[in-house]
Amino acid sequence: MPTPSLQKTSLGHIRVLDLTRVLAGPWCAQNLADLGAEVIKVERPGSGDDTRSWGPPYLRDAEGNNTTEAAYYLAANRGKQAITVDIATAEGQQIIRELAAKSDVVLENYKVGQLKKYGLDYDSLKLIKPDLVYCSITGFGQDGPYARRAGYDFIVQGMGGFMSLTGERDDLPGGGPQKAGVAIADLMTGMYSTIAVMAALTHRDRTGEGQYIDMALLDVQVAMLANMNMNYLSSGNAPKRWGNAHPNIVPYQTFATSDGHIIVAAGNDGQYKKFVQIGGLPELADDPRFNTNPKRVEHRDVLVPILANMVRLKSKQEWIDLLEKAGVPCGPINRLDEVFADPQVVARGMKIKVPHPAAGSVDLLASPMKLSVTPAITPGAPPLLGQHTQAVLGELLGYGPAQIEELKGKNII
Incomplete structure (x- = not known):
């Protein structure tokens, strides 16, 4: 398993066990991978991360045929290694424990309490890895009346006030609440989670103490409303939608225009x-x-x-x-074809091409984090389902070929 050079990356000394799927958790893990961390993504045997099938569009091979890799999955999983493990089995749970013991960070976004029944919650894993940084990402957090609700970005955008501020004025044609064009609550939760993980790692490096991080989409959605929150808290008046206009400045x-x-x-x-x-x-x-x-x-x-x-x-x-x-x-206001043709975007190298095992190559986004001494790495392609299972179990955990084949035969990996 290739490990980034410790001298050339910020997080080349960090291993992340990524038990997340869809977007918020994978986005956090991808940020850490961009900064050089070794990220091991754990997925269900046979199906994997839900977003692998969230297409079309799918990545195309050199002949123009669709692969099995959905564009949605490709957006949040660059630079990772992928293994498959059935964590509902005793053998699968043991694999996760062994990996956690050799990791610095565990990321998970299961429903509240779901991993506890498998013995994979923070309290269980910190017994075998006391300095572990363990980050849980859910819709509403680990406590409160909504803790056990499923959290979806679209719903959280509405509940957290974002859609009350976004959209055309109610008195104009097309007026009404509007969600963002991307899953902004998920993405911002991934970003806040990245910051929290980095802070916890800094504390661990100073003190040797690990800790638990409880991240919630709703918390993040409320927090990120910034000046609009303060407008309300300062005045008692809830801000309203202004579409693409400004409440205080005209024009x-x-x-x-005639063409855009x-x-x-x-x-x-x-x-x-x-x-x-x-x-x-x-x-x-x-x-x-x-x-x-x-x-x-x-x-x-x-x-x-x-x-x-x-x-x-x-x-x-x-x-x-x-x-x-x-x-x-x-x-x-550019379409995405215009964005990627923009000379500034080109000059900043925001689109990169990397080898891909199924398509030959794939166009990806570069990390926007530009550090002078420890720059973000050129990532590997988002991995195929289970692409690194044998390497991780063999090289990191010391499993022999016969043991790996037995686990495959039982559909545990």
Whole structure:
């Protein structure tokens, strides 16, 4: 099993036993793998992580045929080793205990109490590995009235207030609550979990003491509302949806151009004046209804339709070129094909190609974490189901070929 160089990675000395599936837990494990940790992903024999079948689309081979690897699975599992173990069996539970004894971190996202019946909960594993860092990720945490509920990102976005802030104004066409375009509660829980694991490892390295981490999607969703939380806590008034507009600044929103959409963020009166001059309506700069931001906010329902008609007269790129030259903050709303063709994204190396055992190669995302001394590694491809089972059991745990074959014959691995 290749182990990253300790000298060139931040976490080359760390082994992570990843018992998670779907997105929040795998996202955390992938971050740790990007930083050089050895991550061993444990999946169910035969089926594996649920997301392996969450397609189409699927990864295609050199001939254009679909493989069995769904794009969803590929998004959260780069740089890991994959083994299959049936943890519902006594033999499978013993394998997990042996792996935990040789690991620094255990990640899991089973229902509350489910691993305790297998003897794989924190209290059980810390007896064999006292300095273990053990992170549980659930929808609602280990206690409280909702602890045993299943947690789904979409539901948590609603329960945690995010959708009350996201979407078009109720009084406009299409108004109403809207979820994010990606599973933001899952992803942010993966990010917060990464930070918590790193903090616990730092404490362990200082003191030799392991600890338990209790992460909940709902906690994270509530916490990440940032200034909107404080707007409510400071005023007692619940913020409302503003779509792509800003409650306090006009114009600070999206506009349709002749061939796409742009964002214009005129943060002061001077920028607004340049915007309307470029658009051929300089008289709007001196109009007493619009010449200051408070007045523009007051009269937004009159001004914004005028600006929208003005913006439609030029293309997206024309507007970007003119506004950037004038120093008016702006940006395009790009489709993903445009994102990956953007010269800045290209220059930052955000798309990488790595070898893949089933497809020949696969395009992946690079880690955005750019460290000068211990950079994120170039990852291996997301592993095939059970790809490393024999290597991990043989090289790490010392199982012989006959023992491995016996476990295979019993469908334990």
